Amino acid sequence: MTDTRSPSAPSAGFSLLLPVYAGDDPRALRLAFESSVDRQTLRPAEAVIVQDGPVPDALAAELARIEGASPVPVRVVRLPENQGLTAALNRGLDEVAYPVVARMDADDVSAPERFARQWPLIDSGFDLVGTGMTEFETDPDQVVGRRIPPVGPDRIRAHARTHNPFNHPTMMYRVAALDRVGRYEPFGRMEDYWLGVRLIADGARVENLPEPLLRYRVGSGAFARRGGLAEARTEIRLQGELRRMGFISTGEYLRNVAMKGAYRLLPSGVKKVLFRRLIGGGLPGDR
Incomplete structure (x- = not known):
């Protein structure tokens, strides 16, 4: 550099x-x-x-x-x-x-x-x-x-x-x-x-x-750390908080839980492709 x-x-x-x-x-x-x-x-x-x-x-x-x-x-x-x-x-x-x-x-x-x-x-x-x-x-x-x-x-x-x-x-x-x-x-x-x-x-x-x-x-393990059952549960809990505070509707909550919860359970290689092609900036950090 x-x-x-x-x-x-x-x-x-x-x-x-x-x-x-x-x-x-x-x-x-x-x-x-x-x-x-x-x-x-x-x-x-x-x-x-x-x-x-x-x-x-x-x-x-x-x-x-x-x-x-x-x-x-x-x-x-x-x-x-x-x-x-x-x-x-x-x-x-x-x-x-x-x-x-x-x-x-x-x-x-x-x-x-x-x-x-x-x-x-x-x-x-x-x-x-x-x-x-x-x-x-x-x-x-x-x-x-x-x-x-x-x-x-x-x-x-x-x-x-x-x-x-x-x-x-x-x-x-x-x-x-x-x-x-x-x-x-x-x-x-x-x-x-x-x-x-x-x-x-x-x-x-x-x-x-x-x-x-x-x-x-x-x-190399970044996308693996974003997945798994624990991460899916955290995702569902977050969506529940967003609904509770009125930031998203019930319909948006159901959509997000279905789509984002499923994403967390995908193999890391698939998540990597989807993230870069479809989702883009902003999943949480890796630490």
Whole structure:
């Protein structure tokens, strides 16, 4: 990749929130962090990294290196035990010093202009701004898929009735908007979908940029982790909550349960083809 880092890049009033756990690769973490800080044309004012439980020595060493080498202030919040992504993100929200947070995962890659494109929308009054993203397996420059989210509040709300309208790792949001809906809540691998729906239902101003401003790493087991009986049950429970809160009708609930529940039970290879050809951006993350 071309080194686009700019020592004199300006920063804006938002925090980068990046969770790390034992399964993350130190080399991927370095690339994720540098792409989201060193190489940004608009940098975060600080970075908060939540270490979710004990990590291997190599990963601990990389975290220590980042703390000492970052061009912006970095705080590593070390949790004594692994608590899962939902708890790690909520703890990070407790620790950030700025009212706006940009999400980042420890194995993805941000485009250099990502925050420069998102920040003006947040600064103009939006509560949440996501972006499109490309998918890669090992080489960020070898694109294997693309997720383009719906654009515009009406299309986002309509899309949310059947699929997650936001690509979670691309989100930039106001902490106060999350506080109003109770922040992240445990919901299997669908905590981000559940958060997005609650924000929309609460009247939050939301938007997506269609440009792929993040490169998302998909491993060989990504689609297998999105399937199985447990995931199908979580899907049905989520649809039940959407119906209960009046976000979808009974007819939409029945349709979603039939289609999405069946999708979760398909072989991973079939899910992969259907996801990329028919469903598109927005199933929950893989962690």
